[in-house]
Amino acid sequence: MVEVNELHKDYRVGKVLFPALRGVNTVIQDGEFTAIAGPSGSGKTTLLNIIGCLDSPTSGTVYIDGTDTGTLTTREKANLRKNQIGFVFQTFNLIPVLTAFENVEIPLLLLDTKTDENKDRVVGILEEVGLAEYLHRKPNEMSGGQQQRVAIARALVKRPSLVLADEPTANLDSTTAREILELMQELNRKFHTTFVFSTHDQLVMDYAERIIGLRDGMIVDDKRKETPA
Amino acid sequence: MKKVTILLILVGMLVSQSVEDILKRVDNNTVVTTAQYKATMIISLAGKVREKTFFGYTEGKDRAYMEFTAPARDHGTRILKRGDEIWIYLPSVEKATKIAGHMLRQSMMGSDFSYEDVAENRKLEELYDAENLGIDTIDNRPCYKLRLTAKVAEVTYALRVVWIDIDEYIALKTELYAKSGKLMKEVMVGEFQNIGGRNYPTRMEMINKLRQNTYTELILDDVRLDITIPDRIFTKAHLERQ
Amino acid sequence: MKILHLAWRNVFRHTRRTLITASAISVGLSAMILSNTMMNGADKMASENIIQYETGHMQIFAKGYYREEGIFPLDTIIEEPETIIQHVRTHRNVAGVTERVKFQARVNNGVDELPTLAYGIDIENDSEVFRIAQSVVDGAFLKEREDILIGTDLARDMGFAIGSYLTVITKDRYGTYNANDFFVSGLINTTHPLFDRNAVLMKLEVAQQLLDLDHGVTEICVRVRNSAQLASAQRDITALIGAKYEVYTWRELNAAIFEISGFKRLSQFMIALVVLIIAAVGIVNTMLMAVMERIPEIGTLKAMGFRNNSIVQMFVLEGGIIGAFGSLLGCIFGVLMSLYVAIQGLDFSQFFGDMDVGYPIKMIIKGEIDFLTILLVFLFGVVVTILVSLWPVRMATRLEPVDALRHV
Numbered sequence: 001m002v003e004v005n006e007l008h009k010d011y012r013v014g015k016v017l018f019p020a021l022r023g024v025n026t027v028i029q030d031g032e033f034t035a036i037a038g039p040s041g042s043g044k045t046t047l048l049n050i051i052g053c054l055d056s057p058t059s060g061t062v063y064i065d066g067t068d069t070g071t072l073t074t075r076e077k078a079n080l081r082k083n084q085i086g087f088v089f090q091t092f093n094l095i096p097v098l099t100a101f102e103n104v105e106i107p108l109l110l111l112d113t114k115t116d117e118n119k120d121r122v123v124g125i126l127e128e129v130g131l132a133e134y135l136h137r138k139p140n141e142m143s144g145g146q147q148q149r150v151a152i153a154r155a156l157v158k159r160p161s162l163v164l165a166d167e168p169t170a171n172l173d174s175t176t177a178r179e180i181l182e183l184m185q186e187l188n189r190k191f192h193t194t195f196v197f198s199t200h201d202q203l204v205m206d207y208a209e210r211i212i213g214l215r216d217g218m219i220v221d222d223k224r225k226e227t228p229a
Numbered sequence: 230m231k232k233v234t235i236l237l238i239l240v241g242m243l244v245s246q247s248v249e250d251i252l253k254r255v256d257n258n259t260v261v262t263t264a265q266y267k268a269t270m271i272i273s274l275a276g277k278v279r280e281k282t283f284f285g286y287t288e289g290k291d292r293a294y295m296e297f298t299a300p301a302r303d304h305g306t307r308i309l310k311r312g313d314e315i316w317i318y319l320p321s322v323e324k325a326t327k328i329a330g331h332m333l334r335q336s337m338m339g340s341d342f343s344y345e346d347v348a349e350n351r352k353l354e355e356l357y358d359a360e361n362l363g364i365d366t367i368d369n370r371p372c373y374k375l376r377l378t379a380k381v382a383e384v385t386y387a388l389r390v391v392w393i394d395i396d397e398y399i400a401l402k403t404e405l406y407a408k409s410g411k412l413m414k415e416v417m418v419g420e421f422q423n424i425g426g427r428n429y430p431t432r433m434e435m436i437n438k439l440r441q442n443t444y445t446e447l448i449l450d451d452v453r454l455d456i457t458i459p460d461r462i463f464t465k466a467h468l469e470r471q
Numbered sequence: 472m473k474i475l476h477l478a479w480r481n482v483f484r485h486t487r488r489t490l491i492t493a494s495a496i497s498v499g500l501s502a503m504i505l506s507n508t509m510m511n512g513a514d515k516m517a518s519e520n521i522i523q524y525e526t527g528h529m530q531i532f533a534k535g536y537y538r539e540e541g542i543f544p545l546d547t548i549i550e551e552p553e554t555i556i557q558h559v560r561t562h563r564n565v566a567g568v569t570e571r572v573k574f575q576a577r578v579n580n581g582v583d584e585l586p587t588l589a590y591g592i593d594i595e596n597d598s599e600v601f602r603i604a605q606s607v608v609d610g611a612f613l614k615e616r617e618d619i620l621i622g623t624d625l626a627r628d629m630g631f632a633i634g635s636y637l638t639v640i641t642k643d644r645y646g647t648y649n650a651n652d653f654f655v656s657g658l659i660n661t662t663h664p665l666f667d668r669n670a671v672l673m674k675l676e677v678a679q680q681l682l683d684l685d686h687g688v689t690e691i692c693v694r695v696r697n698s699a700q701l702a703s704a705q706r707d708i709t710a711l712i713g714a715k716y717e718v719y720t721w722r723e724l725n726a727a728i729f730e731i732s733g734f735k736r737l738s739q740f741m742i743a744l745v746v747l748i749i750a751a752v753g754i755v756n757t758m759l760m761a762v763m764e765r766i767p768e769i770g771t772l773k774a775m776g777f778r779n780n781s782i783v784q785m786f787v788l789e790g791g792i793i794g795a796f797g798s799l800l801g802c803i804f805g806v807l808m809s810l811y812v813a814i815q816g817l818d819f820s821q822f823f824g825d826m827d828v829g830y831p832i833k834m835i836i837k838g839e840i841d842f843l844t845i846l847l848v849f850l851f852g853v854v855v856t857i858l859v860s861l862w863p864v865r866m867a868t869r870l871e872p873v874d875a876l877r878h879v
Binding site for chain 3: 049052054055074075078079080081082083087089091093095096097098105106107109110154
């Protein structure tokens with residue numbers, strides 16, 4: 001469960017103070033499939049980064065499964081990310097020198113799991129995202145959609161409780177985007193993993209169970225759908 | 230010619246001095262307490278002739294000072310002898326260097342004089358036993374011909390043969406021999422002057438008998454003998470002065 | 472292990488850049504190795520020359536004879552060498568003993584004169600210690616009183632051949648000139664340049680007579696069986712022959728030469744070090760580029776929970792791999808060049824002519840490879856690369872993950 005209280009974030013650009021978040025409050029339950037929607041500059045990426053402990057707020061608190069992330073040291077934050085949070089980026093951010101298999105394997109290397117077990121898990125998740133044939137391809141030998149599938153596999157391989165996806169479909173064509181969203185939805189149901197993604201893409205919003213509307217750093221809308229499309 | 234020879238023998242008998250007396254009178258002429266002079270050295274080597282000029286002071290057998298004035302290349306080069314030590318000052322180095330051991334035997338400024346030849350000022354009488362070889366002539370001047378054999382160990386030349394002018398008591402010719410009996414050098418006195426009651430050589434030639442085509446002529450001017458020379462002349466400070 | 476794997480993969484991200492960086496390191500290291508080989512070779516040759524022609528392993532003098540190099544006084548000599556030689560022979564580490572008279576003399580051919588260092592040698596025993604007899608390349612070893620051996624270079628300079636007549640001029644122990652005529656009986660060609668250019672050798676008795684020494688000699692030269700125990704032999708012999716005499720090892724007698732050698736060694740090493748520093752700047756540059764272009768990637772790794780330490784490790788390993796590769800390459804090149812120099816020798820006479828470099832070796836230097844140094848140089852190369860790659864990496868880890876991710 002993610003709990004966000006009175007979250008403020010100001011960016012200083014030169015002498016001008018630019019408020020990115022202006023008092024955000026929300027709770028995201030386990031297993032939710034939630035989109036944070038809003039135009040560019042509305043603060044959705046900032047919110048995601050703060051939830052993922054990649055950035056710290058100017059004020060306010062974030063609780064992840066009851067832990068106040070503001071009180072954690074750099075090392076503890078790294079541990080939290082390592083164990084509980086998976087990231088999917090707009091630009092995929094795969095390590096170019098590593099194969100699909102190796103990229104997905106990285107998060108497991110940080111955990112104390114057995115090597116042969118790792119292999120099964122990596123192959124399993126890559127099959128899950130439909131890349132069983134591409135285990136040994138490097139990122140530059142794959143399409144954007146395939147790369148994002150690898151990125152999703154990488155985020156999910158360690159079975160995190162929370163996956164944060166920053167505009168996961170922004171660099172994909174609509175057909176591929178749809179496939180990716182269906183995949184995430186399927187994985188969300190299968191593993192009961194909480195998904196939070198930022199987007200301004202209507203397509204993403206069509207798939208989301210809950211849409212949190214963000215504008216000028218504040219929540220302006222919070223809708224739930226009982227039966228998504 | 231025969232008459233002349235007979236005459237010479239007669240003269241010799243008349244004068245009839247002991248060889249010791251002759252040596253003593255030679256020493257009285259040439260072994261000076263002090264000397265001050267200007268000199269020109271004409272060095273001839275394999276047909277090439279170079280001329281160097283310098284002035285100098287000597288005192289007894291232990292102290293001597295020389296300073297070169299020409300050619301330009303050697304201008305300002307100074308040499309100081311104190312006892313057994315010889316120091317040389319080169320203006321380009323601006324510091325005196327000691328010449329030791331075998332360097333003393335080397336030629337001075339490319340001439341046929343070695344540093345020790347120049348520095349030698351000891352009484353022949355003290356160093357050698359003399360034997361009269363009779364009367365001979367050098368440039369038509371009658372001379373006593375003496376064979377000088379070293380009587381002390383520490384002597385540069387074990388044997389000398391000298392031709393001493395009968396009237397003036399100056400060695401007109403000297404042959405210098407190594408211990409083995411090998412002739413090494415020959416000194417010819419071409420001119421001498423009477424200075425303060427002494428007959429002092431002012432023009433001499435040094436011939437290296439072991440090398441061909443080489444000799445050095447030394448001409449002295451403005452010679453002053455037995456004068457007082459300030460002590461500071463023979464100091465290292467004076468040698469190295471700017 | 473997996474970080475090493477990742478570092479390994481990163482090394483080959485820019486193969487050309489890696490190769491250039493590694494070869495810069497290898498140039499520096501191979502220069503260091505080659506310079507070391509050359510200096511070792513030069514030192515070994517110098518040592519052998521000194522031992523085989525000049526001094527033997529040890530020399531015994533009358534106390535006070537040895538004052539400074541280049542001075543050969545005849546006023547303090549060993550008057551009765553026979554008893555000392557008998558004593559010295561009793562030492563178990565002594566392989567050979569001979570007596571010599573060494574003096575400064577001028578050699579005259581009737582026209583020119585050159586200063587030389589003359590030796591009166593005991594023709595019976597000289598070969599127990601020295602290699603003069605084996606170095607006669609023309610004519611014969613000393614036999615008659617008038618015989619003299621001269622170096623090939625001196626012969627060339629003075630226009631002498633076998634049978635030539637020459638005069639040796641010197642001063643005896645009392646400072647009196649003496650001069651003897653000799654006939655060149657043999658020409659020697661050693662590996663010692665000063666010897667070939669500067670030495671004349673005659674029979675011991677002839678030298679003793681020339682210098683008025685009676686049976687005296689200036690030095691007794693000793694060759695030992697085991698040179699590793701030279702110091703203890705020196706102590707024993709010093710005790711054996713008493714306080715009227717002094718014993719010096721060849722190294723003590725040539726301290727100045729090996730001081731020069733130490734200095735040359737240092738300066739050559741400094742040059743090689745400068746090359747290596749340039750290479751190190753190359754590594755810094757390479758690592759800086761690697762870090763800069765991979766900042767978003769660093770952000771990604773951080774987002775996945777990588778700690779700063781692991782990221783530093785990854786880059787340092789990457790630098791270390793390049794360094795190790797370059798160092799290995801440098802060692803291989805260095806050893807190959809060294810092998811060439813060790814087997815073929817390097818002829819410096821083309822560069823310097825017959826210039827006297829103040830070092831008793833000929834201009835053809837045979838290298839001497841020292842593998843311990845090579846190992847040290849290799850480790851040095853790796854350590855330097857690792858150290859210099861730390862700095863750019865630390866920069867990258869200071870960024871917040873979000874700034875790293877946003878970095879373009």
